[in-house]
Amino acid sequence: MLSPVPLLPPGYRSRPTTTGDIPAIHALVTDCERLLYGRSRSDAGAIAADLTRPGLVPESDTVVVHDPAGRLVARAWVDRRSEVDVHPEHRGRGLGSALLDWTLARARQAGTDRVVQTVPDADTEAVALLRAHGYAPLVTAWLLEFAMSAEPEVPDLPAGITVRPFAAADGPAAHVLVQDAFDEWQERRQGYEEWAAHTVRRPTFAPQRSALAFAGDHLVGAALALDDPGTDEGYLEQVAVRRDHRGRGIARLLLRHSFRAFHRTGLRSCTLWTHSDTGALDLYLRVGMTVRHSSTVFRKDLGV
Incomplete structure (x- = not known):
């Protein structure tokens, strides 16, 4: 069965995405972010x-759009989740x-029962x-x-807990820890390869600024950090604490370790995303974080 084709305005053409499109898609997304936030x-x-x-099958589940001059000006993909980006100059x-x-x-054709998409409230x-x-x-x-005008203070270690930076061999244990912690709200567990592609195998992954907490030899907490090229701030991709060690201040300890590590590289702020299903907003506010901006995850049930 042939995949659906976007019904585009005259002069625009579409095709499936290839890995060669990644730099142009990155430039497109960056321009969209700068329009909304003044930064990427x-x-x-x-x-x-x-x-x-x-x-996700790129040949059927992704599309890029070029304008009459051949510039990549929009893209979309769908696989339970979806994303759509249109360059600011080509909106309307x-x-x-x-x-x-x-x-x-495409979601209906694939038999998907619902699609979700995240959109900035702005x-x-x-x-x-x-x-x-x-x-x-x-x-x-x-x-x-x-915000880190001064070097962040790090609280004392809870009894029996040690903290050190991420090492190359920590990937599998960190994956299990994160998936177990996120089981409470995520729709599905990610396999190691998928998880690693979004975290420890990202070119921007920052192991020396990623803090791990151990009880003896057992990993009980992780704050996985990314460098944010082109900005003056760091970023935490995932923060997780094993359920039987929550309430001991481990999350706050890991956050402060990563904040301090970023500060020592000359950065003066660190960011992270959280959402209402995690129940973690109050924790981050107590640590001293503030909300910069918000987005909404929208859902459409397809009745498939």
Whole structure:
């Protein structure tokens, strides 16, 4: 069965995404972020990792759009989750609506029962477009910031806990820890290869700024850090503590270790994302983080 094709405005053409498109997609996403936030924070590694999601077939589940001059000006992909980006200079021409229609048609063809898409709350046009297509809010996500004018203080270690930076052999144990911790709210467990592509194998992964907590020889907590090229801040991709060691201050300890490590490289802020299903917002606010901006994860049930 042939995959659906986006019904684009005259002069635009589409094709499936290839790995060679990653730099141009990164530039597109960066321009979209700068329009909304005045800065960019995406990296090419995250885009490459999305294209290797288990079950995603680039030939049928992805699309890039070129304008009449041959410039890549929009992209979309769908595999339970979906993303649609249209360059600011090409908005208002029907590209976003055409690509959103394409994601839904492809999801239905694949037998997917629902699709979710995350949209910044500041992007009011995109929010209105999703609502017009029958999407409903699912969860709220926040980008939190920790400002570091002075070197952050690190609390004392809880009894029996040691902390050290991430080492090359820690990947499998960190994967199990994160998946166990995230089981409470994530839709599915990620296999090691998928998880690693988004974290420890990202070109921007920062092992020396990623803090791990141990009880004896057992990993009980992790804060996995990324460098944020082109910015003056660090980023924490994932923070997790084993359930039987929560309430002991381990998360706060790991956060402060990573904050301090970033500060010692000359950075003066560190950010991370969390969302309402995790229940972690209050923890981050108590540590001294503040909300920079928010997004909403929207869901559309397809009745498949």
